[in-house]
Amino acid sequence: MTESSERLYCNACEMRLNSALKDVDTASLEAIDTTKACNAFKKGHVIFEEGSAPKGIFCIHDGKVKVYKTGDEGRDQIVRFAKAGDILGYRSLVSGEPYSVSAAALEDCVVCFIPQATFFEVLKSDEHFPMTVIRLLSGELQRAQKQIVNLAQKPVRERLAETLLILREVYGTDDGDSAALAVKLSRDELASVVGTATETLVRTIADLKRENLIATDKKKIRILDLEGLIHAGNLQD
Amino acid sequence: MTESSERLYCNACEMRLNSALKDVDTASLEAIDTTKACNAFKKGHVIFEEGSAPKGIFCIHDGKVKVYKTGDEGRDQIVRFAKAGDILGYRSLVSGEPYSVSAAALEDCVVCFIPQATFFEVLKSDEHFPMTVIRLLSGELQRAQKQIVNLAQKPVRERLAETLLILREVYGTDDGDSAALAVKLSRDELASVVGTATETLVRTIADLKRENLIATDKKKIRILDLEGLIHAGNLQD
DNA sequence: CGAGCGATTGAAAAGACTCAACCACCGTGG
DNA sequence: CCACGGTGGTTGAGTCTTTTCAATCGCTCG
Numbered sequence: 064m065t066e067s068s069e070r071l072y073c074n075a076c077e078m079r080l081n082s083a084l085k086d087v088d089t090a091s092l093e094a095i096d097t098t099k100a101c102n103a104f105k106k107g108h109v110i111f112e113e114g115s116a117p118k119g120i121f122c123i124h125d126g127k128v129k130v131y132k133t134g135d136e137g138r139d140q141i142v143r144f145a146k147a148g149d150i151l152g153y154r155s156l157v158s159g160e161p162y163s164v165s166a167a168a169l170e171d172c173v174v175c176f177i178p179q180a181t182f183f184e185v186l187k188s189d190e191h192f193p194m195t196v197i198r199l200l201s202g203e204l205q206r207a208q209k210q211i212v213n214l215a216q217k218p219v220r221e222r223l224a225e226t227l228l229i230l231r232e233v234y235g236t237d238d239g240d241s242a243a244l245a246v247k248l249s250r251d252e253l254a255s256v257v258g259t260a261t262e263t264l265v266r267t268i269a270d271l272k273r274e275n276l277i278a279t280d281k282k283k284i285r286i287l288d289l290e291g292l293i294h295a296g297n298l299q300d
Numbered sequence: 301m302t303e304s305s306e307r308l309y310c311n312a313c314e315m316r317l318n319s320a321l322k323d324v325d326t327a328s329l330e331a332i333d334t335t336k337a338c339n340a341f342k343k344g345h346v347i348f349e350e351g352s353a354p355k356g357i358f359c360i361h362d363g364k365v366k367v368y369k370t371g372d373e374g375r376d377q378i379v380r381f382a383k384a385g386d387i388l389g390y391r392s393l394v395s396g397e398p399y400s401v402s403a404a405a406l407e408d409c410v411v412c413f414i415p416q417a418t419f420f421e422v423l424k425s426d427e428h429f430p431m432t433v434i435r436l437l438s439g440e441l442q443r444a445q446k447q448i449v450n451l452a453q454k455p456v457r458e459r460l461a462e463t464l465l466i467l468r469e470v471y472g473t474d475d476g477d478s479a480a481l482a483v484k485l486s487r488d489e490l491a492s493v494v495g496t497a498t499e500t501l502v503r504t505i506a507d508l509k510r511e512n513l514i515a516t517d518k519k520k521i522r523i524l525d526l527e528g529l530i531h532a533g534n535l536q537d
Numbered sequence: 538c539g540a541g542c543g544a545t546t547g548a549a550a551a552g553a554c555t556c557a558a559c560c561a562c563c564g565t566g567g
Numbered sequence: 568c569c570a571c572g573g574t575g576g577t578t579g580a581g582t583c584t585t586t587t588c589a590a591t592c593g594c595t596c597g
Contacts, residue, residue: 132445134453135534142445157431158438163445186431193430194394194423200437201395207444208369208379208400214451215495216371218584250544258452260586265545281544281594297372455552487576497554502577518562518576544592551586560577567570 071101071124071175078124082148083195091185091192098181104168111152113165119178121151126172127234127246131255132164141256142210143203144169144233144246153196154203156182169246217297219259223267224296226256227277231286240285247282271295308338308361308412315361319385320432328422328429335418341405348389350402356415358388363409364471364483368492369401378493379447380440381406381470381483390433391440393419406483451495454534459494460504461533464514468523477522484519508532 073079073096084095101124104110110121113133123145130143130151142164145151155162156179168174185192213222230244237243248256254264271277276292278285286292293299310316310333321332338361341347347358350370360382367380367388379401382388392399393416405411422429450459467481474480485493491501508514513528514521523529530536 132449134449136453138453140449140452142448154438154441157434158442160442163442193434196434197394197430197437200434200441201391204391204437204441204444205395205397205400207441207448211379211444211447211451211495212369212371212377214448215377216373216375258448261543262545262587263585266585269545498575499555499577500553503553506577538597540595540597542593542595544594546591547589549587549589552584554583555581556579557581558577558579560575562575563573565571565573567568 071173072096073099076124078148082122083150083192083199084122086191086195087185088189091189094181094184095177098178100176102174102176104172104174106168106170108168110166110168110172110174111162113163114161116161117152117155117179119176120153120156120182121166122175122177123147123149123151124173124175126174127169128166128172128174129169129252130164130166139255140258141252142207144230146234150199153182154200157196169248169252214258219257219263219267220270220295221297222257222259223253223264223271224276224292225298226253227284227286228292228296228298242285242287244284244286249282308410309333310336313361315385319359320387320429320436321359323428323432324422325426328426331418331421332414335415337413339411339413341409341411343405343407345405347403347405347409347411348399350400351398353398354389354392354416356413357390357393357419358403359412359414360384360386360388361410361412363411364406365403365409365411366406366489367401367403376492377495378489379444381467383471387436390419391437394433406485406489456494456496456500456504457507457532458534459496460490460501461508461513461529462535463490463493464521464523465529465533465535467521479522479524481521481523486519 073084073092079085084092087095099122104126110128111117125147128145128149128151129141130145131139131141133139145166151166152162186196213225217225227244230246230248234244234246237245250265251261253268254261257264259267268277268279271292272279274291274295276286276288276295278287310321310329316322321329324332336359341363347365348354362384365382365386365388366378367382368376368378370376382403388403389399423433450462454462464481467483467485471481471483474482487498487502487505490505491498494501496504505514505516508529509516511528511532513525513532514523516522
């Protein structure tokens with residue numbers, strides 16, 4: 064599943080500068096560097112799985128990752144998208160429980176693993192890191208609560224429009240085509256972000272295409288009318 | 301709206317012992333005690349409101365509180381229930397943004413207000429408090445993510461069953477009637493926990509009554525068949 | 538070329554929402 | 568004391584959204 068990658072050094076890691084490890088002190092960085100392991104994950108492969116015991120945290124060096132939770136009937140619900148610089152798995156680690164979510168690579172990834180002991184060591188010794196973790200959790204909680212309201216109150220069409228805008232926000236657009244979302248998701252995956260059945264998602268996408276708000280070519284989605292999509296999502300204004 | 305209550309001392313506060321302030325050191329406790337303000341809130345009154353700027357955190361000394369978010373169409377969605385010993389409003393404080401949720405008293409409450417400066421001071425000086433906050437946020441995030449999956453995948457009936465079980469878990473049952481939930485919610489409020497229309501909620505409650513899983517008398521809800529309700533919620537087994 | 542998977546479409550059914558009416562209870566004011 | 572009005576709760580009917588099941592399509596890969 065995972066093949067170990069060439070050695071990476073946090074000091075030299077340009078990703079670190081816009082990550083949670085940006086302000087970590089030199090000693091902590093050293094500790095991380097000497098204990099971490101770097102792994103490559105092929106597209107689709109699971110990085111960690113709901114229900115298993117956390118042994119450390121994951122820091123995405125390269126690639127895109129979905130974080131999802133599996134419902135009773137086996138249907139997945141994507142709860143977060145992560146990218147290079149993001150850290151994963153720390154929530155379960157601090158609560159000392161099995162993972163409450165799974166993470167899988169949306170494309171080929173390189174992910175560093177920082178062992179539990181090191182993580183807690185940094186949490187204890189670094190002056191700023193606890194506050195960083197607090198802010199990360201705080202941001203995730205806020206987004207989760209917003210998603211709760213959306214799922215409870217908004218129709219599929221609006222949720223889809225907002226999802227597309229969020230994907231654009233998080234992952235950006237293709238080089239050379241600023242309308243094309245830089246992330247490729249299957250219809251199933253898109254449905255499990257929006258929280259609907261795949262067929263409903265397909266039909267709703269077809270609606271947005273018919274209205275010339277978006278265009279699709281296989282998994283590539285282009286946003287043709289940003290304002291229109293914002294409007295379709297019933298956002299601000 | 302709020303009337304200041306008689307002075308309370310954290311040292312002597314029995315609620316503190318099962319709260320986030322349990323392990324706070326003496327100096328911090330002192331700082332909290334000398335800067336905090338205690339207020340009484342009548343049932344229904346708002347403790348803080350989504351969109352306004354946080355000035356500190358709230359510590360519930362007595363009473364039950366709902367935390368909710370208002371959707372675009374003005375419908376509320378309850379995202380959390382709080383009780384004596386719980387602290388509120390710290391999420392917005394640490395992220396330095398306006399409140400992303402509102403809080404209101406479900407019954408007459410006494411709530412202490414700890415100013416921002418004190419909160420951050422304790423966060424900095426107390427050895428354990430940052431970790432406590434991390435764990436609180438972590439727990440809330442986990443519950444929020446579970447709720448996301450429920451809203452996306454479970455029908456109203458199952459969500460209602462689970463909601464009743466959660467209310468029992470959080471607030472317990474009446475003295476002398478271990479089947480009766482200790483919290484009284486309006487149908488509107490119950491609907492805005494479950495995430496459905498009031499009429500649908502009423503009908504679904506009627507269903508559960510017809511099946512002798514619960515009984516109601518005004519706002520009082522009695523759980524007649526715990527196993528049955530667990531089953532109706534499609535939980536474990 | 539054929540198997541298989543993901544995407545799409547159609548049709549029917551289920552679930553939930555809205556609108557409207559009605560009921561029951563409660564407190565107020567005459 | 569009782570009629571009144573208001574609020575919250577309940578019920579009914581119809582509609583709309585969304586789901587489900589089934590079938591088809593298109594593409595990729597062996």
